[in-house]
Amino acid sequence: MTTLTSAANPFALLLDPQTVLASIERSERLVRLHSRICRPLDKPLLPAGGKAQATKAFDREIDDDVSDDLN
Structure with a gap:
């Protein structure tokens, strides 16, 4: 009887x-679920290191050219 009461009360399950x-383990619905591995999406898009530095330098050159054209 205690199992039935604790299963009906989700807060009792916490204890x-x-x-x-x-x-x-007994749930048929959980057994039928398909599982998959999800990869995190918060990885940096630009690689760290030399390429990132080169990209920043290129961006600065473009920004400087655009600001020179506006003046």
Whole structure:
């Protein structure tokens, strides 16, 4: 009877992790889920090092040329 009460109350499940794990293992819906590996999207787009420095220098040259053209 305690298992039924704790399974019906999600806050009681926080106090009993073994019941949660047992429920997960018995769940048919979770067994049918397809899993996939997701890669993080927050990786830097520009490589660090020499190429990044060269890109910044090129950007500065372009900005300087544009500001010279405006004056």
